[in-house]
Amino acid sequence: MLLDAHSSPTAVRTAARQGLWQGPTAGLANGYVQANLAILPKALADDFLKFCLANPKPCPLLAFATEPGQTDFVLADQALDIRTDAPRYNIFRGGVLSDSVTDLTAHWRDDMVSFLIGCSFSFEEALQQGGIELRHQTEQKNVPMYNTNIRLTPVGPFLGNMVVSMRPMRAADAIRAIQICSRFPTVHGAPVHLGDPKLIGINDLQAPDYGDAVSIRADEIPVFWACGVTPQVAIKNAKADLAFSHSPGCMLVTDLTNASLAVL
Amino acid sequence: MLLDAHSSPTAVRTAARQGLWQGPTAGLANGYVQANLAILPKALADDFLKFCLANPKPCPLLAFATEPGQTDFVLADQALDIRTDAPRYNIFRGGVLSDSVTDLTAHWRDDMVSFLIGCSFSFEEALQQGGIELRHQTEQKNVPMYNTNIRLTPVGPFLGNMVVSMRPMRAADAIRAIQICSRFPTVHGAPVHLGDPKLIGINDLQAPDYGDAVSIRADEIPVFWACGVTPQVAIKNAKADLAFSHSPGCMLVTDLTNASLAVL
Numbered sequence A, B: 001m002l003l004d005a006h007s008s009p010t011a012v013r014t015a016a017r018q019g020l021w022q023g024p025t026a027g028l029a030n031g032y033v034q035a036n037l038a039i040l041p042k043a044l045a046d047d048f049l050k051f052c053l054a055n056p057k058p059c060p061l062l063a064f065a066t067e068p069g070q071t072d073f074v075l076a077d078q079a080l081d082i083r084t085d086a087p088r089y090n091i092f093r094g095g096v097l098s099d100s101v102t103d104l105t106a107h108w109r110d111d112m113v114s115f116l117i118g119c120s121f122s123f124e125e126a127l128q129q130g131g132i133e134l135r136h137q138t139e140q141k142n143v144p145m146y147n148t149n150i151r152l153t154p155v156g157p158f159l160g161n162m163v164v165s166m167r168p169m170r171a172a173d174a175i176r177a178i179q180i181c182s183r184f185p186t187v188h189g190a191p192v193h194l195g196d197p198k199l200i201g202i203n204d205l206q207a208p209d210y211g212d213a214v215s216i217r218a219d220e221i222p223v224f225w226a227c228g229v230t231p232q233v234a235i236k237n238a239k240a241d242l243a244f245s246h247s248p249g250c251m252l253v254t255d256l257t258n259a260s261l262a263v264l
Helices: A009-017 A042-054 A120-129 A171-182 A229-238 B009-017 B042-054 B120-129 B171-182 B229-238
Strands: A032-041 A061-064 A072-075 A078-081 A089-093 A096-101 A112-117 A145-151 A161-169 A221-226 A243-246 A252-257 B032-041 B061-064 B072-075 B078-081 B089-093 B096-101 B112-117 B145-151 B161-169 B221-226 B243-246 B252-257
Touching: A009 A078, A009 A252, A032 A042, A032 A061, A032 A120, A032 A229, A042 A061, A042 A112, A042 A229, A061 A072, A072 A112, A072 A252, A078 A252, A120 A171, A161 A171, A161 A229, A171 A221, A171 B171, A229 A243, B009 B078, B009 B252, B032 B042, B032 B061, B032 B120, B032 B229, B042 B061, B042 B112, B042 B229, B061 B072, B072 B112, B072 B252, B078 B252, B120 B171, B161 B171, B161 B229, B171 B221, B229 B243
Parallel strands: none
Antiparallel strands: A032 A112, A032 A243, A032 A252, A061 A112, A072 A078, A089 A096, A089 A243, A145 A161, A161 A221, B032 B112, B032 B243, B032 B252, B061 B112, B072 B078, B089 B096, B089 B243, B145 B161, B161 B221
16 A cells, blocks of 8 residues: 555645545644645635634635645655645535546646645544544544534625534543533634434435445434534535536645644 | 522632521522532542543542641632531431431531532533523422432442433534533533433333433423432442442532633
């Protein structure tokens, strides 16, 4: 295997840049922050920035370009190139997925503004270190995700409902998970709901809108976190003429450590 | 009214000492820590100390006498007399309630060792300041409390099951309550359970073992905190020849501020 949990962030990004790694980044470069990407034309960027600030739980900002066209970011010590260093990207035109590519260079425009958004991988590492089982990992599935009736605060063309991810756990673990995740507000932070899924508009936990269903035991409750799919939904709703994102699961690996994100 | 929310801790203790206030202390001297009392013979005191340390959520120690017979405590700036400064005390003989008195002086023995244990009033103040409704206060009742199947760690003759208090709230408030109460480990800290009461051996929330039933709305879950009644149950189980406690609700008001207990 070219890359594994012990690979450095630079090794992962280099492999992605050279086209040697084009797949998911879960389980690579353990301990380091992986970021969701949202890249939008300047005409929409200020509204999207405000949308993220108005909806910080689903759209926690790790970093953003201060100038249109900026492609280099230094998170911790190493520079990265936003156009090449994720393994795979989605391209949206008019709000519709039009391409999946491993390199954005040929599609880049000087008016594109990049946003790096926190990802659940970071808090999942903290949960695992806290001894909390993550069912989707045990069952080797993608985490189940659901559309909800939780309205986002709209800003300009960005609007929609929150998407949540769900992890089932016993109540004592749920309480501990809330404590652990509260330390990490830039990677979705504490859960937004637990218990009855109908209260947030989810009718069937076994039929997720994204990802895979996981088993829930009789002594467990579902615990729901705001999910990084939310900004992708909002970006589709905004129908930008052009927008880029990472391909789901194929994240941008940064040099920031997960531990460095803890606010206390 | 002799005393109210704006009374100083010294005013409350002075009124208690003079026999001018013999009732509950809820709602008095807002902002200050009120303590549960457990006073035991020296022969049992070391085991009780270890019992509290082994069961910190139901028995969080605020302070304890380092010498048998000690009656004066300085918590923050003012001294208090443990024998006189709570409004009302219970006296147990052989594990059975034998008297309710307003002054322990006539019953004091030089081998008695005092323990001050955190009380839910402190975290309830923090929850209210956080905008979270406390149903028992809204309904002007005592908080409902329940025996559970959660076994305590036994030490010597001290053993039993945890007693919990219950506050119903919506999930988002429960998540916030866990964050708030986690800052206050010496006053029971974070909840120990939420959701299905049967999982901790409670069959009917409308039939509490202590306190009063409160209404629970369809969109709420019960949230359970370790309760200061627990050490009283353990002390009864230990069948001490002599033991003192405060009378339920008639707490010892200290000069410590609730805010000073926050660990972060």
